[in-house]
Amino acid sequence: MEPVLTSGQHVGDHPRPEKNYLNENTRVWDWMTTVDHKRIGLMYLVGSLFFFLIGGMLALMLRLVLMTPQHTMFGIAVDAEMYNRMFTLHGAIMVFLFIIPAIPGSLTNFVLPLMLGAKDVAFPKLNLASFYVYVAGAIMAVSSIVIGAVDTGWTFYTPYSSSSSQTAVASMTMAAFILGFSSILTGLNFIATVHKLRAPGMGWFDMPLFIWGMYSTAVIQILATPVLAITLVLLAIEKTFHIGIFDPKYGGDPVLFQHFFWFYSHPAVYIMILPGMAIISELIPTFSKKTIFGYRAIAYSSVSLALVSFIVWGHHMFVAGQSQLANVVFSALTFLVAIPSGVKVFNWLTTMYKGNIVLKTPMWFAIAFLILFAIGGLTGIFLGTLSTNIHLTDTYFVVAHFHYVMMGSTVTAFLGGLYYWWPKMTGRMFSEKGGKISCALWFIGFNATFIPQFIMGSQGMPRRYYNYLDQFQPFHAFSTVGSWILGLSLFTVAGVLLASLRKPADAPDDPWGGTTLEWKTSSPPITHNFHDQPVLEREPYDYRPAGMAGKGH
Amino acid sequence: MNWLTGRFMLPPQGSAFADQVDTTFLGIYWLSVVLFWGITLTTLYFAWRYQYKAGRVTPHQTHNTTLEILWSVIPLLICVGLFFWGLNGYMKYAVAPGDAMEISVTGKQWLWEFTYPDGSKTINDMHVPVNKPVRLVMTSEDVLHDFFVPDMRVKMDVIPGRYTQVWFTPTVLGAHTFTCAEYCGKDHSGMKGIMTVEKQEDFDKFLATGGTEWETYRDSGDWAGWGKLQYERKGCNSCHSVDGTSSKGPTWKGLFGKTETLGTGTTLVVDDAYLQESMLQPNAKVVKGFEPIMPTFQGLLRNHEIKGLVAYIQSLK
Numbered sequence: 001m002e003p004v005l006t007s008g009q010h011v012g013d014h015p016r017p018e019k020n021y022l023n024e025n026t027r028v029w030d031w032m033t034t035v036d037h038k039r040i041g042l043m044y045l046v047g048s049l050f051f052f053l054i055g056g057m058l059a060l061m062l063r064l065v066l067m068t069p070q071h072t073m074f075g076i077a078v079d080a081e082m083y084n085r086m087f088t089l090h091g092a093i094m095v096f097l098f099i100i101p102a103i104p105g106s107l108t109n110f111v112l113p114l115m116l117g118a119k120d121v122a123f124p125k126l127n128l129a130s131f132y133v134y135v136a137g138a139i140m141a142v143s144s145i146v147i148g149a150v151d152t153g154w155t156f157y158t159p160y161s162s163s164s165s166q167t168a169v170a171s172m173t174m175a176a177f178i179l180g181f182s183s184i185l186t187g188l189n190f191i192a193t194v195h196k197l198r199a200p201g202m203g204w205f206d207m208p209l210f211i212w213g214m215y216s217t218a219v220i221q222i223l224a225t226p227v228l229a230i231t232l233v234l235l236a237i238e239k240t241f242h243i244g245i246f247d248p249k250y251g252g253d254p255v256l257f258q259h260f261f262w263f264y265s266h267p268a269v270y271i272m273i274l275p276g277m278a279i280i281s282e283l284i285p286t287f288s289k290k291t292i293f294g295y296r297a298i299a300y301s302s303v304s305l306a307l308v309s310f311i312v313w314g315h316h317m318f319v320a321g322q323s324q325l326a327n328v329v330f331s332a333l334t335f336l337v338a339i340p341s342g343v344k345v346f347n348w349l350t351t352m353y354k355g356n357i358v359l360k361t362p363m364w365f366a367i368a369f370l371i372l373f374a375i376g377g378l379t380g381i382f383l384g385t386l387s388t389n390i391h392l393t394d395t396y397f398v399v400a401h402f403h404y405v406m407m408g409s410t411v412t413a414f415l416g417g418l419y420y421w422w423p424k425m426t427g428r429m430f431s432e433k434g435g436k437i438s439c440a441l442w443f444i445g446f447n448a449t450f451i452p453q454f455i456m457g458s459q460g461m462p463r464r465y466y467n468y469l470d471q472f473q474p475f476h477a478f479s480t481v482g483s484w485i486l487g488l489s490l491f492t493v494a495g496v497l498l499a500s501l502r503k504p505a506d507a508p509d510d511p512w513g514g515t516t517l518e519w520k521t522s523s524p525p526i527t528h529n530f531h532d533q534p535v536l537e538r539e540p541y542d543y544r545p546a547g548m549a550g551k552g553h
Numbered sequence: 554m555n556w557l558t559g560r561f562m563l564p565p566q567g568s569a570f571a572d573q574v575d576t577t578f579l580g581i582y583w584l585s586v587v588l589f590w591g592i593t594l595t596t597l598y599f600a601w602r603y604q605y606k607a608g609r610v611t612p613h614q615t616h617n618t619t620l621e622i623l624w625s626v627i628p629l630l631i632c633v634g635l636f637f638w639g640l641n642g643y644m645k646y647a648v649a650p651g652d653a654m655e656i657s658v659t660g661k662q663w664l665w666e667f668t669y670p671d672g673s674k675t676i677n678d679m680h681v682p683v684n685k686p687v688r689l690v691m692t693s694e695d696v697l698h699d700f701f702v703p704d705m706r707v708k709m710d711v712i713p714g715r716y717t718q719v720w721f722t723p724t725v726l727g728a729h730t731f732t733c734a735e736y737c738g739k740d741h742s743g744m745k746g747i748m749t750v751e752k753q754e755d756f757d758k759f760l761a762t763g764g765t766e767w768e769t770y771r772d773s774g775d776w777a778g779w780g781k782l783q784y785e786r787k788g789c790n791s792c793h794s795v796d797g798t799s800s801k802g803p804t805w806k807g808l809f810g811k812t813e814t815l816g817t818g819t820t821l822v823v824d825d826a827y828l829q830e831s832m833l834q835p836n837a838k839v840v841k842g843f844e845p846i847m848p849t850f851q852g853l854l855r856n857h858e859i860k861g862l863v864a865y866i867q868s869l870k
């Protein structure tokens with residue numbers, strides 16, 4: 001039987017309003033100057049998906065080049081230099097222009113104020129400013145890589161990146177800094193919003209867990225990103241005054257650069273994964289029709305992951321020449337990450353236990369997330385352990401591991417979240433069948449692409465390799481075919497979602513039977529979000545029968 | 554069997570250390586297999602067992618302190634155990650025995666140069682005696698590189714302006730590939746070579762003459778074949794083509810006997826003596842249209858290797 005998830009078409013006494021945030025003031029200029037968090041969220045969505053498309057195309061091209069030892073792409077030969085530029089562009093776009101801004105910029109911008117029962121974020125104009133800063137940074141980043149033919153990889157390690165042929169690295173770091181600034185502004189805005197604009201009756205432990213996750217993310221954004229700025233200043237000083245900092249030519253130390261880089265980039269990994277976990281904490285209770293198990297444990301584990309993320313950067317550098325004692329300490333600290341991550345997984349599973357699970361598309365993605373995140377997390381143990389790290393670091397094993405975490409986990413959660421909030425954002429329901437097909441393709445394609453990479457890596461295939469030993473060819477070919485399924489799945493997602501826009505608004509206000517406040521307004525919401533100021537009467541994920549519901553996790 | 558045990562994930566073992574790493578690897582592998590299927594099957598089972606049924610009321614379970622302590626503390630204990638397991642292996646990797654033979658390694662874009670205790674040198678071609686610990690003292694002339702021998706399970710960055718080291722005891726005779734594992738620019742993936750692990754007497758012979766391999770060529774009289782091997786091993790192929798195309802250096806096709814114009818404008822006919830001079834003092838006579846970028850191979854080429862190269866160039870009509 002088709003489950004009935006929603007009690008009525010429309011919440012409260014409000015039929016679907018004539019005017020909503022989408023059809024009021026529709027001139028281009030209105031959109032460009034909007035301070036409405038929902039519109040800014042949509043603009044971020046379009047921006048980051050655009051870069052996802054480009055980064056994804058580059059990935060498909062890279063896989064095509066690697067498929068055979070002839071290095072051709074549709075018959076065009078690609079040389080090593082071209083290949084190196086392509087993977088640099090792929091990495092930089094995916095990290096800085098897609099994953100970091102995607103969930104905070106788009107989905108969070110859209111739902112965070114709604115979930116809190118607020119009219120907007122705390123500083124709406126600043127919110128618009130961070131979008132434009134993002135656009136400026138993105139243009140600068142892409143143009144400096146393309147025009148400057150940067151081929152350093154997204155890690156920009158010195159002294160290769162400071163050598164004379166790499167003139168564009170300075171402007172690229174500048175671009176990363178500008179993008180970081182956008183990230184800081186967004187984080188700041190979310191923190192202020194969470195502190196100041198919660199609905200009456202909403203205490204800290206009545207907030208949806210999504211908010212806890214995004215709050216932790218925001219804390220990392222504002223604390224880690226300034227380190228990028230410091231690195232930039234030091235690079236500039238070195239370049240102009242020839243004072244040795246990172247470049248051994250002037251007496252600098254290239255390992256120091258790696259410390260700076262990872263001191264930012266490791267927490268950045270959590271800027272990417274925490275939002276994914278935050279989405280999953282919404283999807284699982286909503287579709288299990290059961291209260292979340294271990295609310296406080298999940299909330300605290302987000303915060304502790306944010307804190308621990310600052311003290312484990314050295315695990316990227318076990319063979320980079322840092323002291324052996326440092327290696328030992330960083331390995332020990334790295335194992336700490338496993339605990340809060342494990343706690344989350346166990347809590348999610350226990351939430352499903354004795355639930356009433358509705359297998360709609362977003363829940364399919366949540367299940368895919370649990371499986372892919374298990375692989376991503378468990379392979380992290382191989383890398384955190386010192387003796388095995390020595391063999392595995394800088395190989396395809398690492399490539400596969402971080403794709404499982406960044407893409408298998410974060411992007412899976414992002415897609416699940418996109419399907420979940422799509423009816424709220426657009427007022428349209430999408431085809432369930434199409435959504436499920438896209439999820440199945442995604443899951444199969446993802447594993448087909450990256451499982452062979454684990455095997456290649458542990459057998460000794462280094463990363464960033466244009467040529468490889470013959471023995472790895474079958475694995476590369478398999479992985480390339482997997483990438484086609486992956487590509488197909490994303491086009492299916494796009495097709496399913498865009499097709500839904502062609503019909504008139506049909507989404508009920510609360511299509512999934514959600515308990516958080518964003519479902520208490522029209523789909524799509526009116527410009528000012530709520531018809532009346534919502535007051536929190538029951539805690540999130542409270543699925544007790546009406547009379548018994550209450551507050552206080 | 555390998556598919557069953559998880560060993561298929563790993564390359565052949567070439568050192569005692571490899572065995573230790575593999576044991577830890579397989580330990581974590583099995584732990585992961587168990588946890589992975591535990592999580593996956595539980596998820597799928599719950600999704601199936603508790604599938605939506607109209608009217609089912611779900612229990613309001615908010616937390617369970619005992620359970621939550623258990624699933625924090627047990628993983629913590631496992632992690633502590635794994636940490637020490639990894640540390641134990643790492644200590645072996647970190648501290649080289651005092652009697653290890655020392656070989657210096659220099660990385661540069663895009664080749665590896667090895668200097669043996671007696672001062673002889675090789676490029677991209679490394680020889681070590683079996684069952685004797687070797688310690689590599691490494692540095693880079695330009696950017697970061699990383700010396701990685703998968704069969705030995707060792708890897709270490711090679712850094713300009715400082716020395717890093719790595720050690721291992723090769724236990725398996727034969728050829729083992731080594732590669733560069735830290736991205737270093739255009740030909741990063743070509744920066745690799747073969748480590749030959751051989752018996753002590755063969756190693757001594759190699760230092761003295763070029764090894765048993767050389768003897769095989771000498772006995773068969775295949776000088777050009779010997780030269781072709783040097784062309785590939787000593788890195789001549791990164792600048793010289795043998796098919797007529799011009800690269801960083803002039804092609805070797807049709808070189809012998811041809812009239813060469815030098816940068817100074819003078820001409821000469823290419824003969825044995827000129828070829829030998831070009832290898833040992835490349836900047837003495839620079840060919841017109843090329844930069845003087847060829848490194849000197851003085852001390853890097855043995856006499857019979859020069860002779861082989863000359864024979865090889867002669868054979869390229």
Ligand SMILES: [Cu+2]
Nearest residue numbers: 698733735737
């Ligand atoms: Cu290298």
